[in-house]
Amino acid sequence: MDDALFDLPTQPALLPAERAVRTVDSTVENPIARVILDTPFSWPDRDYDYLVPEKLAEAAVPGVRVRVQFGAKRLTGFLRERGTTTDATSLKPLLGVLGEPVVTPELFDLADRIAARNVCSRHDVLRGAVPPRHARAEKAITALGQASFAHIEAPEPSPLGGLDLTAGTELLVPAGRSTWEAVAWSAQAALAAGSAVLIVVPTSLEVDRARAAISDRLPGEPIALIEAGTSPETRYRHFLSAKTGRARIVLGTRAAAFAPVDAGLLIVVDEQNDAMRDKRSPYMWADEVLRMRGEGRALLRFSFPPRIHRSRPRMVAGGVWPTVTRAEQWAGDQRGLLPPAAFATIRRGLETGPVIVSAPRAGYVPALACQRCGKKAVCQQCGTSLAVPTPGTPASCGTCGSSTWRCACGSSDLRAVARGSTRVAQELAAAFPGVGVESVRSAAQDSTLPIVIATPGAEPDREFAAGVILDAGSRLASLSLDAEIEAVGRWARVASRVSQHVLLTGGVPPHLAEALATRSIDFIEPLVEEREALGQPPFHRWFAISGQRADVQRLLGGIAARLEGEAPPEQGIAALLTGGGRQVFAAGIHIVGPVEDAEGVTLHLHEEAPAERLAGVLRATLQDLGQMAVRIEADPII
Ligand SMILES: [Zn+2]
Ligand SMILES: [Zn+2]
Known part of the structure; x- marks a missing residue:
């Protein structure tokens, strides 16, 4: 939202008043082009009408990118449809058509539905779905002839029992090490049955x-790769390959969920990974997009645990999964780093292959406390936790570098309260002399040594004989509703790389160890019920609204006007915005907050189920108010 970029011209079309619709006479058939413009503003989200000149009559088909004059600016947009009528009093001609159609009717429809559901503009959806045009890539694809594909035989029986690809089915498949094999098997089965396949995964790895x-x-077999990290030319070439049917398999990261392919089989891997949710409007999760596209298709979710949905998924288990046991971290020798079970697990694992050790935090000693009173040691200059970055260095602040510290109790003696991956590596190297130990900090940085220490998210994607998860229960006490799901997900990332045995150490309740061992999602049930009882997503709708206080107030005033007397009058809204906490806004709709920061205010609107009118009211209000610098985040993570 950059106000300085340009101003929307005030034009009669922006007025909400009813306008006369007229039929336009022209030698061109369907001379009106309705265009979704690429403006920096989300609102109002409407089609703008342009006149199709004779010379563009053939090329200006639905789905193409067009260039138009808008006020003093030249903009691009997507041609939604052609027609004969308009309510605009004067029409400007289309200036140009840029290449072949890139938006399919299905994508326009999806953009409509996402815009209505998550209160965003359709262009917010299209911008993420269609990569920027690249003329050379377009030329290269256009020059290719008709695609021809090899005949694909149906595969051998499924490696996982009950892997059902019938249209309309949705399955959760926690396949562990067998995931990629099962994905490839499913792709073959779909191609053999005459369907295309769309596969969405978290990262380029x-x-x-x-x-x-x-x-x-x-x-x-050609594969169209829809990845954010590739060059604009490569990205556009692969996008067009998918669009023009030159690849029957489309594979990519989050944006690939929108790929222009009519796929009978949709696959999502690791759906709960943070990378699977948009960081900006429309704030959709990839699996949600696939589910919205999924009617009449099969959807396979290779994830464990799954994201919480309203309905419990059907599951197919099978594939390689290790046995799981648990041990208390400090059982036995209180001064030792690891319980004897960990040494035993590592030793046994090393007999047949490499071993992965998961440490929750990087560094040497990432957290310290007062030796005398146990208070957590934080920097007296800036409040950051003190840490010992490398062996032999004094405790210091990683933010400002200060190393002076004295506890409120008077003591200046520190003790370690957490062990980082470097410290774990050092201690394991001492315990297993001559074996070779290395700690890795990212999934791209693999190691060939037999013992690999990895922090969460950095687990190398290859097979290990055994795994030890240290401090496995360390974050279970966090306030997050989903702490258990996140923890089991973290352990499952390790377990999915291990063929034989995973040991969980440190404060893991038996039912969660059991959940990991059996890949059962029963443990989620109480969390789902809790979410429902607390009115959290996905059971109730929430919208986070941020912006300058005056804009947020104007928006709330507009919503109140639409709710016709149910909501407080405008002077009451100013009061709501200073109230804080949780207040009733209208029947079934609450305001939570606001909280204030340097950029303005953020508040949440919460609508109780089963009413689903808030999204519609919010969107209609934004359409009326027009250009406005507020950010709307649907279903924020709370
Ligand atoms: Zn103290
Ligand atoms: Zn500091």
């Missing part, structure tokens, strides 16, 4: 894994 597995099984 998983793209590589999936591509390798598919290419092993289907050598020479």
Whole structure:
């Protein structure tokens, strides 16, 4: 939202008043082009009408990018449809058509539905779905002839029992090490049945894994890769390959969920990974997008645990999964780093292969406390936790570098309260002399040594014989409703790389160890019920609204006007905005907050189920108010 970029011209079309619709006479058939413009403003989100000149009559088909004059600016947009009528009093001609159609009717429809559901503009959806045009890539694809594909035989029976690809089914498949093999098998089965396949994974590392597995099984089969990290030319070429049917398999990261492919089989891997949710409007999760596209298709969710949905998923288990046991971290020798069970697990694992050790935090000693009173040691200059970054260095602040500290109790003696991955590596190297230990900090940084220490998210994606998860229960006490789901997800990332045995150490309740061992999602049930009882997503709708106080107030005033007397009058709204806490706004709709920061205020609107009118009211209000610098985040993570 950059007000300085340009101003929307005041034009009669922005007035909410009813306007006369007229039929336009022209030698061109359907001379009106309705265009969704690429403006920096989300609101109002409406089609703008332009006149199709004779010379563009053929090229200006629905789905193409067009260039238009808008006020003093030249903008691009997507041609939604052609027609004969308009309510605009004067029409400007389309200035140009940029290439082949890139938006399918399905994507326009999806943009409509997401805009209505998450209160965003349709262009917010299209911007993420269609990469910027690249003329050379377009030329290269257009020059290719008709695609021809190898005949694909149906595969051998499924490696996982009950893997059902019938249209309309949705399955949760916690397949562990077998995920990529099962993804490739499913792709073959779909191609053999005449369907295209769309696969969405969290990062480029998983793209590589999936591509390798598919290419092993289907050598020479073209795969369109929709990845944010590639060059604009490559990205556009692959996008057009999918759009023009030159690849029957489309694979990529989050934006690939919108890929222009009519796929009978949709696959999402690791759906609960943070990378699977938009960081900006429309704030959709990839699996939600696939589910919205999924009617009449099959959806496979290779995830454990799953994201919480209103309905309990059907599950297929199978594939490689290790045995799981648990041990108390400090049982036995209180001064030792690891319980004897951990040494035993590592030793046994090393007999057949490498071992992964998961440490929750990086660094050497990432947290310290007062030796005498146990109070957590934080920097007296800036409040950051003190840490010992490397062996032999004094405790210091990682933010400002200060190393002076004295506890309120008078003591200046510190003790370690957490062990970082470097410290774990050091102690394991001492315990297993000559074996080779290395700690890795990112998934891209693999190690060939037999014992690999990894922080969460940095687990190398290959097979280990055994795994030890240190301080596994360390974050279970956090206030997050989903702490248990996040913890089991973290452990499952390790377990999915291990063939034989995973040991959980440190404060893991038996039912969660059992959940990991059996890949059962029963443990989620109480959390789902809790979310429902507390009125959290996905059971109730929430919208976070941020902006300058005056804008947020104007928006609330507009909503109140639409709710016709149910909501407080405008002077009451100013009071609501200083109230804080939780207040009734209208029947079934609450205001939570606001909280204030340097950029303005943020408040939440919470609508009780089963009413689903808030999204519609919010969107209609924004349409009326027009250009406005407020940010609307649907279903924020709370
Ligand atoms: Zn103290
Ligand atoms: Zn500091």
